[in-house]
Amino acid sequence: MNLLRRNAEVGLLIVRVLTGIIFLVHGISKFQGGIAGTQGFFQSVGIPTFLAPIVGGLEIVGGIALILGLFTRIAGVVLAVIIVGALLTAKMGQPFMMGTEFDYLVLFTSLQMALAGSALLSLDSVIFGKKARGENRRLAEN
Numbered sequence: 001m002n003l004l005r006r007n008a009e010v011g012l013l014i015v016r017v018l019t020g021i022i023f024l025v026h027g028i029s030k031f032q033g034g035i036a037g038t039q040g041f042f043q044s045v046g047i048p049t050f051l052a053p054i055v056g057g058l059e060i061v062g063g064i065a066l067i068l069g070l071f072t073r074i075a076g077v078v079l080a081v082i083i084v085g086a087l088l089t090a091k092m093g094q095p096f097m098m099g100t101e102f103d104y105l106v107l108f109t110s111l112q113m114a115l116a117g118s119a120l121l122s123l124d125s126v127i128f129g130k131k132a133r134g135e136n137r138r139l140a141e142n
Contacts, residue, residue, distance in 0.1 A: 030052060041090075055085075
């Protein structure tokens, strides 16, 4: 593996793990002290309360999936959809520099995982073997 390709894989690994940690922590926080607080917040911004445990659960599972590099692309899509939902509801109308810049950053890192995946130190690479590694290699060469 040449140095440029290796650096790209290390960069994707860092983005994957840190994005996973962010979603894992945010998902866990939705359940701390009971889910009722999160349901109340969801209701206050017009989101059905039954979605609170679903969103929290998806953030936890998606965060763990990214950390482990398991179904990285699928996790990236799911987490990007959650962030788009947050931007269109809870964050709607907020100025960019008043908190939404973090949401956009996490949206873009989730989209990066959905589009590029991450083969380095990933379960995807172990489970799917050469197919996952070869796909990322072809993308890095183009």
